[in-house]
């Protein structure tokens with residue numbers, strides 16, 4: 365049987381430890397790893413077979429908020445039987461000769477490469493893979509998985525896309541933004557396009573405005589070296605949050621295919637208007653004391669912005685987006701706030717001006733809920749807001765909802781690019797973010813545990829609106 369190889373460049377990286385190794389474990393547990401797969405982990409430090417096995421076990425047993433369910437010894441054993449370690453420097457051509465030899469000995473016809481390493485090494489990797497013929501699809505497929513952010517601005521993204529296309533075809537390149545692999549995001553497409561009754565309301569005639577929040581109550585942890593160079597806008601704004609917006613507002617694809625779905629996402633991203641004067645940046649108090657952070661750093665750990673989609677469907681519908689670290693709560697959601705009909709009944713009662721809100725709760729308390737007004741059961745008329753809800757009701761210790769990395773690795777093995785970014789898409793994201801990033805001023809300092817600087821509240825309050833406080837009242841387990 366011809367075999368499949370998954371080579372992870374950077375097996376000791378933070379990404380591999382937090383996401384990839386746990387996702388591969390889950391795939392092993394769920395029987396989703398093909399029987400014929402060989403996983404090659406690469407890093408610089410030499411490690412014996414036992415040392416490597418010990419490293420993988422250690423990773424799986426370390427506390428990880430993304431992987432909380434019990435780790436079973438028999439699954440670890442199964443996973444380890446697929447894993448091999450190959451040390452070497454990625455800028456050293458002799459490493460690739462060794463890699464090619466191993467892949468040949470394993471009769472690995474289908475090859476997947478995962479870049480979990482520094483972008484500065486990418487060109488060495490591509491060039492050297494080509495030199496030993498590992499980018500050629502002679503007997504099987506070759507696929508390259510590359511993590512967001514692709515580039516650091518539009519110019520560098522274009523250069524990287526160009527570089528990738530020098531060695532690979534677009535259909536070999538899997539640009540990964542793990543938000544696209546989230547079940548709760550993918551379900552937005554089903555909710556909107558497989559039901560008939562909601563979609564007619566998703567437009568300027570019914571919608572007052574849209575809010576998107578991605579808040580985390582924790583800081584940057586040990587990632588200062590990376591984060592301080594990037595900041596919140598580029599870390600999650602340019603990618604995850606724009607994708608959330610795209611899923612919530614794109615037009616129906618003509619079919620459920622990679623080409624059609626991606627085309628609709630791109631259209632929305634290209635129609636977004638950046639307003640540098642409508643962006644607020646913040647930094648949490650104490651950020652300068654974080655490890656590997658410049659003590660004078662002006663890096664944003666929070667941002668809030670206002671934008672519009674330049675198309676007829678959403679003309680003049682404001683969209684407010686915010687994200688940050690060390691905020692009051694960990695919660696990610698999209699809220700569609702509907703207009704209140706002028707002729708509504710019981711206008712004089714308390715709460716009667718509460719708008720209907722459609723909430724796509726990405727995490728936690730995952731679900732899709734509609735905030736409505738109902739009558740409090742009694743002899744008189746009194747109103748109360750309530751939630752109509754579809755809830756996943758997930759036990760956080762189960763892994764019933766696939767982890768996005770699990771999903772996206774499985775998609776790459778299958779050759780399905782629907783939930784990956786193509787070159788144009790990434791460039792459209794940067795074209796929106798660049799004018800905001802390049803005009804960033806010194807960030808406002810905010811208190812850990814707050815909702816960011818007061819200037820972010822003022823941004824929306826100027827329009828007579830307010831940020832919605834994410835509710836934990838629905839979809840509780």
Ligand code: BG6
Pocket residue numbers: 580599600696
């Ligand atoms: C990553 C960012 O891409 O996404 C992190 O680099 C962020 O800073 C993370 O915490 C959020 O992902 P999730 O799936 O935990 O919401």
